[in-house]
Amino acid sequence: MKPAEFIALSASTMMLTALGIDIMLPALAQVRHHFGLTPESTDASQIITFFFTGQVAQIIFGILSDRYGRLPILRLGFPLYIVGGIAATYAPSLTVMYVARFIAGMGASAVLMTTIAGVRDRFVGDQMARVMSLVFTIFLFVPILAPFLGMAILSVASWKVVFLTPPLFAVLIFAWSLRLEESLPRHQRTTLKGTVILQSIRQVLSNKTFLRYTITTTILFSTLSSFVSSSEHMVGEIYGRPQLFPWIFGGIGLLMACFTLMNARFSARFGARRSLKTLLLVYAAIATLLFAFTLATGDPPPMGIFFAAIALLMGINLAIEPNSSALALEPLGNLAGLAASVYGTIFFFIGGSLGSIISVRLTHGVWPLVLSYFIIGFLTIGLVFSDRRPLQ
Numbered sequence: 001m002k003p004a005e006f007i008a009l010s011a012s013t014m015m016l017t018a019l020g021i022d023i024m025l026p027a028l029a030q031v032r033h034h035f036g037l038t039p040e041s042t043d044a045s046q047i048i049t050f051f052f053t054g055q056v057a058q059i060i061f062g063i064l065s066d067r068y069g070r071l072p073i074l075r076l077g078f079p080l081y082i083v084g085g086i087a088a089t090y091a092p093s094l095t096v097m098y099v100a101r102f103i104a105g106m107g108a109s110a111v112l113m114t115t116i117a118g119v120r121d122r123f124v125g126d127q128m129a130r131v132m133s134l135v136f137t138i139f140l141f142v143p144i145l146a147p148f149l150g151m152a153i154l155s156v157a158s159w160k161v162v163f164l165t166p167p168l169f170a171v172l173i174f175a176w177s178l179r180l181e182e183s184l185p186r187h188q189r190t191t192l193k194g195t196v197i198l199q200s201i202r203q204v205l206s207n208k209t210f211l212r213y214t215i216t217t218t219i220l221f222s223t224l225s226s227f228v229s230s231s232e233h234m235v236g237e238i239y240g241r242p243q244l245f246p247w248i249f250g251g252i253g254l255l256m257a258c259f260t261l262m263n264a265r266f267s268a269r270f271g272a273r274r275s276l277k278t279l280l281l282v283y284a285a286i287a288t289l290l291f292a293f294t295l296a297t298g299d300p301p302p303m304g305i306f307f308a309a310i311a312l313l314m315g316i317n318l319a320i321e322p323n324s325s326a327l328a329l330e331p332l333g334n335l336a337g338l339a340a341s342v343y344g345t346i347f348f349f350i351g352g353s354l355g356s357i358i359s360v361r362l363t364h365g366v367w368p369l370v371l372s373y374f375i376i377g378f379l380t381i382g383l384v385f386s387d388r389r390p391l392q
Contacts, residue, residue, distance in 0.1 A: 001181065007131065009180060010115050010135045012176065013115045013177065014115055015142050015173075016112075016173065017111075018143060018146070019142050020104060020166045022249070023146040023147070023149055023153075024150065024159075025048075025150065025245070026154060026246060027159035027163070028045070028047070028233070029232065029242065030158070031044050042359060045229040045230050045232075045233060045359050046094075046098060046356065047088075047097060047101055049225070049353075049359070050098045050102045050105065052105060052225055052349070054101070054104065054107075055105055055108070055352070056349040057105075057110070057345075058109040058110075058113045058348070059342060059345045061076075061113050061341055062117070062338045062344075063190075063341065066338050069184050069186075070117055070118050070183055070184055073113070073114050074115075074177060077110025077114070078170055078173070080110065081104050081111065081166075082167040084101065084104025084105070084107055085100075085104045085164070086164065089163040089164050090160070112344060113341050116340045117184075118180075118183045119131055120329055122183060130264050130267055132325065134261075141253070143249065145253075147246035147249045148246045148250060153165065200335055201338065203335065204342050207331055209331050209387070209389075210328045210331065210339065212383055212387055213383075214324075214343050214346050216383045216384055217320070217321055217347055217351075218346050219376050220320060220351075221347055221348070221351030221355070222350075222354035222358065222372070223358065223369065223372050224314060224317050224355070225352045225356075226355035226372070227310060227369065229359050231245070233362065234362065234366060241303070248307055252310065255311045255314070256318045259318060263320075267322070272322075272327050273327060275323050276320060276323040280377070280381050281381065283316045283320070284380075286312050286316070287376075289309070290309040290373060290374070291374040293309075294306075294366075299365035299370075306366060313373055
């Protein structure tokens with residue numbers, strides 16, 4: 001497989017995570033109505049949260065991928081994603097839907113983890129950051145187009161057809177992935193002995209560089225996951241402009257793609273750490289301005305200012321992630337699969353759980369999200385700028 005096709009396939013497999021979320025956002029109002037929820041209810045947003053928390057299975061899939069290779073785990077993830085997606089569509093209750101979404105999230109975690117590990121098997125350091133930025137740029141077209149696709153489907157069919165679209169897309173990508181070759185040679189694979197696994201996990205978690213940049217990405221993801229899961233509620237209920245949702249979400253997705261593509265150039269020219277530090281300073285400055293503006297104007301602040309700031313913060317957040325993940329995984333090349341799985345588990349499960357705590361408080365205003373941006377901006381600056389290693 002040539003590099004261009006590998007990048008396109010990697011982006012498509014990662015799209016499954018984004019598609020499993022973004023296309024459904026316009027349908028959440030119908031889901032609330034279907035299950036008899038009030039417009040103010042945040043229960044429907046938990047459909048997104050449970051998908052995120054299903055990523056906790058990455059730690060298991062990472063261990064198995066280091067033992068058996070990337071391809072078997074990749075090919076296990078697709079059926080989980082497809083079956084979970086179909087079960088969620090026909091779930092008789094929200095509880096059953098939450099469980100099905102968790103299973104679909106597990107499948108997405110297997111696909112995502114093996115994709116990242118496969119990139120790490122082939123590239124390192126700044127080159128990995130550049131490739132991951134290109135992958136992110138391609139797959140970020142999903143948040144741009146998915147809400148419009150969801151709205152288009154809703155105009156001719158029910159929310160269930162929207163929910164069926166991601167598993168159908170997964171079937172096509174599954175067939176394409178059969179062309180992919182194994183990236184982990186047999187002589188580099190680990191064993192499944194408990195002592196060896198525990199020692200490997202301890203080696204990953206005791207690496208200060210890994211922890212520093214994993215925590216940075218995780219707390220940044222908490223606000224991103226909160227915004228994504230609550231975006232339809234904020235636009236439709238808090239600001240009362242549901243017809244603008246696909247345009248706002250798609251516009252933010254477009255800006256995110258632009259920032260990620262720009263980061264591919266910056267990380268190649270200036271290095272991942274320099275790019276990361278600059279991005280975090282800008283992030284904290286915008287979060288501070290939004291915080292001060294909300295204090296001055298009240299909650300919620302004017303819609304245009306709020307979503308303009310959110311768009312910039314989300315764009316910077318997605319530009320940060322390839323740099324931070326590359327820096328976290330760089331010192332653990334011999335444990336790439338396990339390190340990627342631990343990274344993904346912390347990133348999605350803890351970050352998604354923290355995001356859920358923020359989301360449930362977004363009933364009548366956006367202050368909890370604004371405050372979170374402000375606090376997290378300065379926490380991440382403290383984490384990254386305390387790395388005293390010489391810049392390469």
